[in-house]
Amino acid sequence: MVFCLAVWAAAGLQAGARAAIVQPPRGVGDAIFTAEPQPSAKPRRTSAGVVKVPILMYHYISSPGPTADRLRRELSVEPAAFEQQMRWLKVNGFHTVTLDQVYDALAGGEPLPKKPIALTFDDGHIEHYKFVFPLLHSLEMTGTFFIVADFATFSYTNPDYLSWQQAREMADGGMRIESHARTHRDLRNRSFQYLVWEVLGSIEQIEAYTGRRPTFFCYPSGKYDDAVVRMLKSVKLRGAVTTAYGMQHRLADAFAWTRLRVRYGASIAEYALLVGGASGAPPQEAPTPNSAPIEATPAPEG
Ligand SMILES: [Zn+2]
Secondary structure (H helix, E strand, O other), X not given: OXXXXXXXXXXXXXXXXXXXXXXXXXXXXXOOOOOOOOOOOOOOEEEOOEEEOOEEEEOEOOOXXXXXXXXXXXXXXXXXXXXXXXXXXXXXXXXXXXXHHHHHHHHHOOOOOOOEEEEEEEOOXXXXXXXXXXXXXXXXXXXXXXXOHHHHHOOOOXXXXXXXXXXXXXXXXXXXXXXXXXXXXXXXXXXXXXXXXXXHHHHHHHHHHHOOXXXXXXXXXXXXXXXXXXXXXXXXXXXXXXXXXXXXXXXXXXXXXXXXXXXXXOOHHHHHHHHHHHHOOOOOOOOOOOOOOOOOOOOOOO
């Protein structure tokens, strides 16, 4: 903590400002109900030091509307489609896991449940609290939410983003709140002090407001350089996710884990192919013969 305080000071943050961070009261229901590995299951290792677990990447779970530009549209999934996807995962025996579980499977051979899948949600959109959280809770699933600290802090001026109090409720309800930096600016070619402010600043706020210190990071717009990775390691994060496509993960590339983007308008058959193919588990419901091929192009920035 001495180190942390010293770095905060180095970043130009006043002690008074930090003291002003007030922890919301603890909510009810501290139980983490979805992250329990099944004792009989074995890690899904495809070879030594590799696990194959789809890490799905979601942004907006809301309708982009008819006037939305291409980026907004491509970063969106309609709420009804999202609910259908979650229910499909449930019916087909998938088990949601945290990124820590993926890491522990690699580092210590900890068991993963059968058909593991990680769900990640970027940027702290308000519907992640209003719609995704209660849905996952009701289905006994867990998700990882990458919060932009300043978006939460200033959510009272922009209600499109969830607040710290809401993040706390989600953490208490079994969700993982992780860091997506402080302002969502491009972190490349930045000074040490700037990275301290963005990275450690966001981590300490999340810990103060949710009661749990983050362990994973999501690069804003998927962009990073060596200095960013060194900063993440220096503050003891375990890894980070990108917007690059892939589903095989190693400890050696824990700061560049890949994800799968769910395409806007994807049918449930396409979705089944995406996650079923990724996990090596055939979907129970066969895709329709005319379903479009899965898009494996680089994801848009988000
Ligand atoms: Zn983002």
